[in-house]
Structures are given as C-alpha cells and as structure tokens.
Amino acid sequence: xxxxxxxxxxxxxxxxxxxxxxxxxxxxxxxxxxxxxxxxxxxxxxxxxxxxxxxxxxxxxxxxxxxxxxxxxxxxxxxxxxxxxxxxxxxxxxxxxxxxxxxxxxxxxxxxxxxxxxxxxxxxxxxxxxxxxxxxxxxxxxxxxxxxxxxxxxxxxxxxxxxxxxxxxxxxxxxxxxxxxxxxxxxxxxxxxxxxxxxxxxxxxxxxxxxxxxxxxxxxxxxxxxxxxxxxxxxxxxxxxxxxxxxxxxxxxxxxxxxxxxxxxxxxxxxxxxxxxxxxxxxxxxxxxxxxxxxxxxxxxxxxxxxxxxxxxxxxxxxxxxxxxxxxxxxxxxxxxxxxxxxxxxxxxxxxxxxxxxxxxxxxxxxxxxxxxxxxxxxxxxxxxxxxxxxxxxxxxxxxxxxxxxxxxxxxxxxxxxxxxxxxxxxxxxxxxxxxxxxxxxxxxxxxxxxxxxxxxxxxxxxxxxxxxxxxxxxxxxxxxxxxxxxxxxxxxxxxxxxxxxxxxxxxxxxxxxxxxxxxxxxxxxxxxxxxxxxxxxxxxxxxxxxxxxxxxxxxxxxxx
Amino acid sequence: xxxxxxxxxxxxxxxxxxxxxxxxxxxxxxxxxxxxxxxxxxxxxxxxxxxxxxxxxxxxxxxxxxxxxxxxxxxxxxxxxxxxxxxxxxxxxxxxxxxxxxxxxxxxxxxxxxxxxxxxxxxxxxxxxxxxxxxxxxxxxxxxxxxxxxxxxxxxxxxxxxxxxxxxxxxxxxxxxxxxxxxxxxxxxxxxxxxx
Numbered sequence: 104x105x106x107x108x109x110x111x112x113x114x115x116x117x118x119x120x121x122x123x124x125x126x127x128x129x130x131x132x133x134x135x136x137x138x139x140x141x142x143x144x145x146x147x148x149x150x151x152x153x154x155x156x157x158x159x160x161x162x163x164x165x166x167x168x169x170x171x172x173x174x175x176x177x178x179x180x181x182x183x184x185x186x187x188x189x190x191x192x193x194x195x196x197x198x199x200x201x202x203x204x205x206x207x208x209x210x211x212x213x214x215x216x217x218x219x220x221x222x223x224x225x226x227x228x229x230x231x232x233x234x235x236x237x238x239x240x241x242x243x244x245x246x247x248x249x250x251x252x253x254x255x256x257x258x259x260x261x262x263x264x265x266x267x268x269x270x271x272x273x274x275x276x277x278x279x280x281x282x283x284x285x286x287x288x289x290x291x292x293x294x295x296x297x298x299x300x301x302x303x304x305x306x307x308x309x310x311x312x313x314x315x316x317x318x319x320x321x322x323x324x325x326x327x328x329x330x331x332x333x334x335x336x337x338x339x340x341x342x343x344x345x346x347x348x349x350x351x352x353x354x355x356x357x358x359x360x361x362x363x364x365x366x367x368x369x370x371x372x373x374x375x376x377x378x379x380x381x382x383x384x385x386x387x388x389x390x391x392x393x394x395x396x397x398x399x400x401x402x403x404x405x406x407x408x409x410x411x412x413x414x415x416x417x418x419x420x421x422x423x424x425x426x427x428x429x430x431x432x433x434x435x436x437x438x439x440x441x442x443x444x445x446x447x448x449x450x451x452x453x454x455x456x457x458x459x460x461x462x463x464x465x466x467x468x469x470x471x472x473x474x475x476x477x478x479x480x481x482x483x484x485x486x487x488x489x490x491x492x493x494x495x496x497x498x499x500x501x502x503x504x505x506x507x508x509x510x511x512x513x514x515x516x517x518x519x520x521x522x523x524x525x526x527x528x529x530x531x532x533x534x535x536x537x538x539x540x541x542x543x544x545x546x547x548x549x550x551x552x553x554x555x556x557x558x559x560x561x562x563x564x565x566x567x568x569x570x571x572x573x574x575x576x577x578x579x580x581x582x583x584x585x586x587x588x589x590x591x592x593x594x595x596x597x598x599x600x601x602x603x604x605x606x607x608x609x610x611x612x613x614x615x616x617x618x619x620x621x622x623x624x625x626x627x628x629x630x631x632x633x634x635x636x637x638x639x640x641x642x643x644x645x646x647x648x649x650x651x652x653x654x655x656x657x658x659x660x661x662x663x664x
Numbered sequence: 665x666x667x668x669x670x671x672x673x674x675x676x677x678x679x680x681x682x683x684x685x686x687x688x689x690x691x692x693x694x695x696x697x698x699x700x701x702x703x704x705x706x707x708x709x710x711x712x713x714x715x716x717x718x719x720x721x722x723x724x725x726x727x728x729x730x731x732x733x734x735x736x737x738x739x740x741x742x743x744x745x746x747x748x749x750x751x752x753x754x755x756x757x758x759x760x761x762x763x764x765x766x767x768x769x770x771x772x773x774x775x776x777x778x779x780x781x782x783x784x785x786x787x788x789x790x791x792x793x794x795x796x797x798x799x800x801x802x803x804x805x806x807x808x809x810x811x812x813x814x815x816x817x818x819x820x821x822x823x824x825x826x827x828x829x830x831x832x833x834x835x836x837x838x839x840x841x842x843x844x845x846x847x848x849x850x851x852x853x854x855x856x857x858x859x860x
Binding site: 221222225291295296298299300302303304329330331332333334336337338340341344345347348349350352359361362365366369 | 682683684687688691692694695696698699702703705706709710713787788789790791792794795796798799802803
C-alpha cells in the first residue's frame, strides 16, 4: 500500500492540476509572496530587495562623498570607517549579483520554454536566506563598527592592528561574518538552482546552442559563481574561527594575511568580471531585438564568445590585491587582458548586426539601445584608462582614487546600466505594461551621468595621487570630491526614477497594457501572455533554431501567402 | 507584418522531466570540492609560511581517530552504492538496510569527529594550526550532516514509493553525495595527518 501519490509526470494534463494547487488565493499576501514557489514572484522579490539594498548602500556612499567635498562638512564624523564599509559591502554583495539572479529567475525559465524552476523551493529558500543575511549585515553596522572590519573586507584584521577593539570579536563582528556567510550561501544555492533549471527544464528542441543569449550568459555566470563562491565561504569560515577565538591569524605576526587575500581574490576577481557576463547577454538580446535577427555571424559564435568570457574571468585572479606585490605575478596582466578579447568581439558583432539590419531596413531602434551604448562606452573608457595609466610617465600608485573610479565605472556602472536596461526591456513581460521610454531616457541620462561623474572624479584623483579613502586634505581634491559627490547624487536620482517607474507600472498598474509581443521578439518569452500565467505556456512552438518565434512567424507568413 | 503572437497552434507537448536532483547534486559536489580545496590550500600555505614547528609542540593529533573516521566513510560509500543497487533491483529490504546503514555510518563519523575535536589538547585560538583544523572539522561536519539528511530523504521517498527501480535518481544522488563526503574527509585527513 502506498503512503503517497506517485510523482506525476510533467504533461499538459497535469499542469492544470498543478495550476490549481499553485495558484494563490486572491489578496493573500502570504500565498502571493511569502509562500510562493512561482519563479516569476521569486524573481520580483530578488529584484525589489536588491534595489532596496542598493538604495541604502548608495545613500551611505553619497554621505561619505558629500563629507569629502569640504573639510568643513561633518556628516559621518568618527563613523567614517563604518559608513565606508557599509557602502562597500552592501553594493558589492547585496545589489548586483542578486539583481541579476532576480532577472534571471523571472526570464530564464520563459526563455528556455520551462513551466517552472527545477528546484523551486530551494530557490525560494535562497531568497529568504539572502534577505535574512542582508538584514543581518545591515544590523551588524547598527550595533557597532564590526571590530577589525572598520574599513573593508579586504584587510579585516590588519585595519585596526593591535588596538583594544580588535582583541576579541564582539557581537557586531560575529553577526557581520555570519551574515556574509548566509549571503554567500544564498547566492550559491540560487546559482545552482539556475544551472539545474537550464540543464533539466529546457523544452524539446532547445539545445544548449539554441539557448537565447541572456540564458547562455546566465548559465556562464551561475556556473562561474558556483565555483568561485565556495572559496569565499572557505575564507569567511577561517575568518570567523580566527576572529571568534581571538587568534586573529590574518593580522600581523602570523604570516597568514596573504592566505586570506587569496581566498578573497579567487572569489572576488572572477565575481567582478562575472557580473559583466549577464550584461553582455542582455546587450545581445537588445541588439537582436532591435535588428530583428540573430547576431552576426551565427548564434553559435555568440554562445562561444559568452562562454569564452566566462572562462576568462577565472584568469583575472591575482591581477592585484592591494597587499604590495604579494600576489601580483608577471603573467597577471596578460591573463587579465585576455578577457577584453571576447568582449571586444561581441561589441563588433553588435555593431555589425545593427548595421546589417539598417541596410536591410529591418532595424527597429528603440530607446532601450541607449543602455547598450552606455555599457560599451563605460567599458571602453575603463579599458582606455587602464592603458593610459600603464603608459603614463608617472605611474598610478596603488591605493589611490584611481581604483575607486575604475571600480565605480567597470564593476558597478557598466553592468548596472544594462541590468536597469534589462528591466526596461522586459518590463512588458514582467508587469504587463511597458516602462515609459521617456523615463527610460531620463533614467539612462541620470545613471550614465552619475557613473561618469564617479569615474571621472576617481580617475582624476588617481592621476593626482589622491588616496582612495581619506578625509579632505585640500588643493585639487575639492574638485575631485565634488565631481564624485555629484556623480553619486545623479546615480541615486536614477535609481529613484527606476523605483518610481516600477511603482507606477507594477504596483499602481498605470499605463497601457503592453501586449504579448510588443517587439516582434525572437525568443520564447514573447510566445506567451504578458504577464505569463502560472504555468508559463499553454503550448510551445516547435524549436528548430535560436529564434523559434521568428521561425513561427515566418512559417505563418509563408502559409498565409 | 505579422500581428504580435501570444500562442501558436500545433505546439509540441511539454518536455519530459529530466533528473534535476542529479544535476543539482553534481553542482553541489563541485562547490563542495572547491570549498575543501580552498581550505586544504589555506592549510598548506599557512604551514609553509610558519617558521616555527608545525604542528607546534604539544599539539598532538591521534591518527587512530582520523583513520577510524576514514574507515567509517569508506564503509558509508560502499553501503550507499549498495542502496542504489538494491533500489534498482526492487530489493526493498536490502535497500532499507543499506540506506539505514549509510545514515548510521554518517552519524558515527560525526560522533567520532565531535569526540576528536572536543578532546584535542589545543583550542582554535591557540595557534593557526588549531584554527585551521577546527575549521576543516567544522566544514566536514556540516557536509556529513547534509549527506545523512540526504540519505534519509531518499529512504523516505523510497518508503513512500516515489522512488523505484525506474526512478532511482534521488537515491543515486544521495549516494554520490555520501561518496563525496568520504572523499572530502580523505583529502582533509591526508592534509592534516599525512603532512605533519
């Protein structure tokens, strides 16, 4: 006698039963949002939380920047280290990675023709773990400045040296480290879930090489994070034991500081570049949608370049750690430069595709393309400054604002522009109503202008040898710091425009209904209603290429003729 | 120009469900391998950079306990494989015995691990050697708990007839994870006990 029902096979008939049990009761917040295993809601939860954390981290960064403008301004005072650490931690770990995970959670199952995530409960658990970890991280800063971690994660036990504060981990430090472990674990679980979904839930005919560009990029991103994040967890575990026991073996005297640096950078360097990979996928989608064809010369080439970029992210480790020359090797610069090649080739493919589409009079440009332009300009500016800094007569010293500017431009600015661009592009599908193109242009101008200000100020300060983290000293610094503060302010305004647009369209349901396929899209997410039903698709078109919807449209037109 | 499409006629049926649990377990094993490899690398690096003796004087580790743990994990790997064999042949009694034995062996390993850690003549804060050993023991403890739970979930699903000879995926995945936990302990054992 069986105790439970046999597990139902996935079939059209069973989806109706699954819908009945999965469909939430009207107006029930718990069913709708807290208890949900629907990838569309989990994705939105990740997106909302990431933007909320970004707003908090951005505001703290702006307060620091504002204080730097003039020696007379006192905002953060003695809590400078705490504010700075908060800004870095939140923006690095609680914003962009979860935002990409959120967008991927919503869009990838639709693009691959899946009815659900492969591991929906585990994925939902990862969101709540991320939320709890993020809240814990913020709470640790509210309790006090985590001992020994006043400035950043990079040198936690060196920062305070042998001061009395650093003798034993206090509650704030314990909470800080445990929260980071929770956030890292949540990221790992979500990435495993995404890879498993792509591997096992693809529709019939959807081979790996036919996956849409964004899904391909997420496959690379999630796989890379699956390999990189455990190293971070190892470093955090050692840090926790070291701090909690009072040993402080990563501080002066034990010779283990480089070990911690290694664990951080084997995670950190792939991670920073891995965040660009989904941005490349989004750019490919936006260009292909505007051109109404796959990218030149063939979708398989695009797939190869995206995977090459992912692989190259693991070559950039040891390009620099900030601890003298402990980890920098002669080959580090060459290995770091390799990643430029596939990205540059992709940019050429975008240009070629748009050019060909214009020539064939197929091009349907939209404001969404400006996000791609901004991304490309940001990366180009970053690469240009790297070359300029290397060839300069007076080399740029480590520990100057140059690094801050470069991080703001390449690690934060460029991928953030396309993450916001992705929300604009897929807003019709996610919320059933498109974001306004006018506010899209405004958001782009604010974000791009803000990123440009942050970067320009940083690079300028670096070339003038202004230290990266310091109080106002005088001289040319005022112009530098003012530029950085203005840039940060513009970024915050840009995020505000995004939040208001989400509230207008997603919550207040203003604006015209977008329709199911407003772009004459190429990929499967446009083959269903906007927003999609619980089970995503009633039926699927036959998949014989990377553009199943375009094939279907061509077949329909051929039949009509 | 074609109107925007929502649904199309003549679509194909929804896909057959592939084994998500095996893929997810494979990814988890890859992650776990990186985690253990990072700890082993950290241990070797700190040992290399420590100018004083390694382990320091008075830090005695009984290899008997380490070898016992290793033998326990090897047995668990065998019983895990036995459980897969039994499930595929619908040998229900053998499957229950094998899965039960696997879970018990994981618990036994955990028991010996905790005993070993609590009877160390040193603490985590006494020396980097202590911190590293305690961290590695903690991580392998978590992995073995996860392996035991995974095995019990497989046993429960088997009892509920959601797993049978045609759908043994979760038992197979659990066995892989148990074998990984054994391999992880072997790596830690060789690093800590073999390199002294």
